[in-house]
Amino acid sequence: MNDPIISINGLNKTYQGGFQALTRVDLTIQRGEIFALLGPNGAGKTTLISVVCGLVNPTQGEVIIDGFDSVRDYRQARERIGLVPQELTNEAFETVWNTVSFSRGLFGKAPNPAHIEKVLKSLALWDKRDNRLMTLSGGMKRRVLIAKALSHEPRILFLDEPTAGVDVELRRDMWDVVRGLRESGVTIILTTHYIEEAEEMADRIGVINRGEIVLVEEKAALMQKLGSKQLTLQLQTPLDELPEALQLEALSLAAEGLELVYTYDGRQAEEGHGIPALLATLEREGITFKDLHTRQSSLEDIFVDLVKERA
């Protein structure tokens, strides 16, 4: 798949006062994907999104959105983007319908009640269209934010921490909503602190640290490449030490000799992880086990490692 909807080329951003928030950022977002941007606090996520949305000017470099330059062709570029912020601002007394319709007007688009109806229905807000925002639950308010961002029919949706501070159930609902949007052809870029969220939803993952993109990878490939796996065997009888045939770097004893732990990475898994050989050796050595389990390192482990390495 190579059909970029956003191309970010050689982007630098130095704020007034001299702080460099982005350094040589190159990034391509493909049409129709869900891209998750991860990074620790202050890494530059908001700055990057703000530049892409034309809210902050780049110091160097360019952003092309669906063929339009974010600075030179600001209006056309901006029109293609919906930005979902974290919080609703100051519209407590407005109704859902008016708020969402008004957002569309801000983009200079002619009213289109049929579109607003479609958006509200897709976000399960149709029954609430005449409610004032102050009477909505937290989850509904968040969906109103999405409805507002979709009101002008953007092709790209930025979600800034879409589930920050919401409970687990609501988070799952939100994930379903986002997946539904993607089905409808919207390209989605989300920032999140919840690695589980990226793991659950993203097609590709980008990690930004100290203003630099340190990694961009298909989620599946990332888990394969960087994730390690562990096989733990619970032995029938404890071992004081490993017999010579089992003295391998990847093997260790744990739980006072009652567990044999075998660690291998994704690449080894692809090449044949050596588990059959290990089991054969155990049998030859007369070592029996009563149970076994495997564990795979999560995206969270991978992320922490990556950011730590570069700190």
Ligand SMILES: Nc1ncnc2c1ncn2[C@@H]1O[C@H](COP(=O)(O)OP(=O)(O)OP(=O)(O)O)[C@@H](O)[C@H]1O
């Ligand atoms: N207007 C500004 N002027 C000067 N420095 C700024 C400005 N806005 C952001 N910064 C700095 O740029 C860096 C990146 O900030 P940014 O808000 O982009 O990070 P972030 O990754 O979104 O962080 P968080 O996850 O905490 O929201 C921070 O060090 C911040 O202090």
